[in-house]
Amino acid sequence: MLRMGTRRPRLATALSEALSAYHVPTGEHSRRVGSMARQVGVVLGLSGPELDWLWQAALLHDLGKLGVSTGTLSKPGPLDRRERKEIECHPAIGADIVRACVAGAGARDSEAFDQVAIGILEHHERWDGSGYPSGRCGDAISTIGRILGPIDVYDSMIEPRYYRPRAYRTDEALAHLREGSGSLFDPAVVPAVIEVIERGAAPSGQGAAAAADTAGDARGAQLA
Numbered sequence: 001m002l003r004m005g006t007r008r009p010r011l012a013t014a015l016s017e018a019l020s021a022y023h024v025p026t027g028e029h030s031r032r033v034g035s036m037a038r039q040v041g042v043v044l045g046l047s048g049p050e051l052d053w054l055w056q057a058a059l060l061h062d063l064g065k066l067g068v069s070t071g072t073l074s075k076p077g078p079l080d081r082r083e084r085k086e087i088e089c090h091p092a093i094g095a096d097i098v099r100a101c102v103a104g105a106g107a108r109d110s111e112a113f114d115q116v117a118i119g120i121l122e123h124h125e126r127w128d129g130s131g132y133p134s135g136r137c138g139d140a141i142s143t144i145g146r147i148l149g150p151i152d153v154y155d156s157m158i159e160p161r162y163y164r165p166r167a168y169r170t171d172e173a174l175a176h177l178r179e180g181s182g183s184l185f186d187p188a189v190v191p192a193v194i195e196v197i198e199r200g201a202a203p204s205g206q207g208a209a210a211a212a213d214t215a216g217d218a219r220g221a222q223l224a
Contacts, residue, residue: 012056034059043192057119057144064094095121119144126184146186
C-alpha cells in the first residue's frame with residue numbers, strides 16, 4: 001500500500017513520466033497543460049490545495065491514454081468508430097488509475113486523489129453537455145474539469161498532430177476559445193485562459209493554419 005503524504009506530487013510526476021515513456025507527444029502535451037493550468041488557476045483565485053489538485057489533474061489528464069493503443073494515438077487521418085470509442089475511454093481509465101492510488105492514504109490525501117480523479121474524468125465534458133464520458137453540463141462539471149477543458153483544447157490546436165500535421169496559429173486558437181465560451185467552455189474560465197496566453201505565459205502556436213476540415217476540428221476539440 002502507498003503512504004502518500006508529501007510524496008503525492010512525486011507520484012504525479014512519476015505517472016507523468018510513465019505516460020511520456022509510452023507516448024512522447026502525449027507526455028509533452030500533458031506537461032504543457034500542467035504548467036498552463038497552474039497559471040490559469042492563480043488568475044481564477046485558486047490557492048493552496050485547490051491549486052495543487054488542479055496542477056496534478058492537468059499533469060495527469062491524459063494518463064488514461066496508457067490504455068489506448070499507440071496505433072490509435074499515432075494514427076494519421078480520421079478515427080473509425082472503434083478507435084473513437086477507444087480514445088473516449090481514456091478519461092475513465094485515468095481516473096481509475098489515480099483512484100487506485102488511494103489505498104493506504106489518509107483522509108487528506110484521499111480527498112486530494114478524489115479531486116484529481118474527478119478532474120481527469122471530466123476534462124472532456126463540455127459546458128453545453130456535448131462532451132464525454134457522461135455528457136455533464138454547466139456547473140455539474142467539476143471546477144477542475146471546467147478549467148482543463150479549454151486549456152487542453154488550446155494546447156492541442158497549436159501543436160502539430162498526427163491527424164493534423166500543421167498547427168493552428170495562436171490567434172486562430174484564441175478565436176476558437178472565444179467562440180466556444182458559453183457553449184463548449186465555461187464563460188467564467190475562458191477569459192482567464194486567454195489572459196494567460198496573451199501575456200505570453202503559455203505556448204504560442206507558430207504553425208500555419210490547418211485547412212478547414214470539420215472532422216479534424218471535431219477531433220481537435222473533443223479528442224485531444
